[in-house]
């Protein structure tokens with residue numbers, strides 16, 4: 001059959017209306033329909049997938065504003081579907097590494113079906129005895145982020161004092177569990193009582209507190225870390241970072257993973273206590289998971305047995321249907337998600 005004979009099907013999509021400044025709103029996106037042929041164009045090396053689960057990630061907010069990188073616009077395109085990490089099933093493939101029926105995770109579109117030309121960002125899913133949706137989080141980009149941020153960047157040692165912010169989220173809940181597995185003392189901060197309870201009772205953090213209820217973050221950290229913090233796993237930035245700097249121990253490390261409190265600001269907040277980096281000889285290192293994908297097989301080898309033995313647990317917050325995608329994504333910035341925010345596009 002030639003490609004012109006192939007029938008088109010409806011393809012529901014979440015579309016960005018325009019560039020976004022300030023706090024994102026559901027109405028910055030809308031759900032629309034387009035048409036797609038469920039075959040890759042003849043001669044192309046693309047894959048055509050049916051999206052099953054999509055991941056809501058804070059970095060997507062940064063793609064909603066106009067950003068240029070070396071003259072190239074790297075933002076989402078207004079009028080087009082958002083892109084992000086997801087789990088999908090291959091329906092047709094022009095690429096030798098993928099075949100119909102394969103399950104994959106990687107960068108895809110916020111739509112029912114996607115034609116993926118950049119197959120270098122797709123990983124074939126080999127282990128299906130764990131929930132497939134985990135490949136948006138624990139077994140995907142956020143999981144690898146927690147693993148490399150903690151083990152590679154923060155250089156942890158048994159018995160050290162570890163603080164994690166946004167601790168109940170996709171990345172934070174894993175960092176805390178990795179730190180406990182190594183024998184560290186771990187405290188997490190999060191934005192509600194429900195999250196604090198999860199940290200202490202489900203993820204095994206030694207202590208946790210609701211940062212929204214603390215008048216004085218410096219004093220709160222002193223309370224939980226009377227001897228200071230060896231490792232701060234930074235997810236939020238702003239006032240939390242300032243308070244942490246006053247509580248670091250000599251030769252402490254700050255693994256700077258994210259600064260979600262800054263993503264919606266037109267002008268970033270200043271940090272006052274940087275001088276303590278010198279006083280305490282603190283190593284502050286930003287990192288991007290994109291530099292560490294070569295460690296993904298090693299990560300899987302480490303984490304899969306821990307999941308199977310119940311030593312690592314994972315909490316997801318699931319939104320059903322693409323229609324609920326915009327609210328789920330926007331909800332990351334008010335802390336609406338409890339655990340890793342996933343959108344179910346289709347159950348397999």
Ligand SMILES: NC(=O)c1ccc[n+]([C@@H]2O[C@H](COP(=O)([O-])OP(=O)(O)OC[C@H]3O[C@@H](n4cnc5c(N)ncnc54)[C@H](OP(=O)(O)O)[C@@H]3O)[C@@H](O)[C@H]2O)c1
Pocket residue numbers: 056057058059141142145166167168169170171172189190191192195235236256257258259260261262287288289290332333334335336337339340341
């Ligand atoms: N460097 C990398 O390669 C890399 C890769 C992945 C993720 N990241 C970063 O890692 C961080 C965590 O990502 P995630 O996927 O695990 O997200 P997440 O924690 O699952 O969701 C975001 C959470 O951030 C908290 N938050 C939102 N606004 C905040 C504010 N103004 N101040 C303090 N907390 C706020 C909310 O929890 P509360 O209810 O606790 O406030 C919200 O639930 C983000 O900064 C993200 O950008 C970096």
